Amino acid sequence: MTTQGFTTCLWFDGEAEAAADYYLSVFKDGRILRTGRYTEAGPGPAGSVLVVEFEINGQRFVALNGGPEFHFTEAVSFQIHCSDEQEADYYYDTLTGDGGQESACGWVKDRFGLSWQVIPPGAIELISDEDPGRAARATAAMLRMKKLDVAEMRRAADAG
Known part of the structure; x- marks a missing residue:
């Protein structure tokens, strides 16, 4: 190579x-x-x-x-690991604008049908928490979301 x-x-x-x-x-x-x-x-x-x-x-x-x-399918996507909420909002809003569309769990399709997952800081850490109960509660909250809301995921994780 x-x-x-x-x-x-x-x-x-x-x-x-x-x-x-x-x-x-x-x-x-x-x-x-x-x-x-x-x-x-x-x-x-x-x-x-x-x-x-x-x-x-x-x-x-x-x-x-x-x-x-x-044609593109959701079987392949690109992850955008964002440095802060403002950056996550920018990518989410920009990629769903002008003919794009929301999906689930932070995934969006751009106007060409290509899938992206917009990941705000802290989301991956919450769903992979070493405490299985916290991880499960954060994941359950995430599964109900379109745009990832890390504050809500954190509240759910801490609710146990």
Whole structure:
């Protein structure tokens, strides 16, 4: 394996360039690395975008205009470990805005259908508490939530 590690390839139906631009607007530490275009060999129209390689927070992605055959599912998602509640609110609100949607337990789908889990600080620690009763109560509270509310999870954990 090269020192570049892994690159995540995201399959789109003609929206690769718009998706890359969108993700760069959501995540401020990002850049376009390269845009590749179809040639006369096809299968897309010559000159149209085939791939956009981009980077967000040091993670490499390729947005591929692969066609309508495949779609995103919740079976794969990206976790965003936030440094504070304000950052968690930003990502949750931004990713659900403009056609995105809420799911459960902090998961959201962005407007392209890609799933993300927005994790505020303290959430993982609560559901993995070394006291099984605290962890169970925090987890039970989390399972009733769409957007994670760490204060409510903490109250539930402490209620035992």
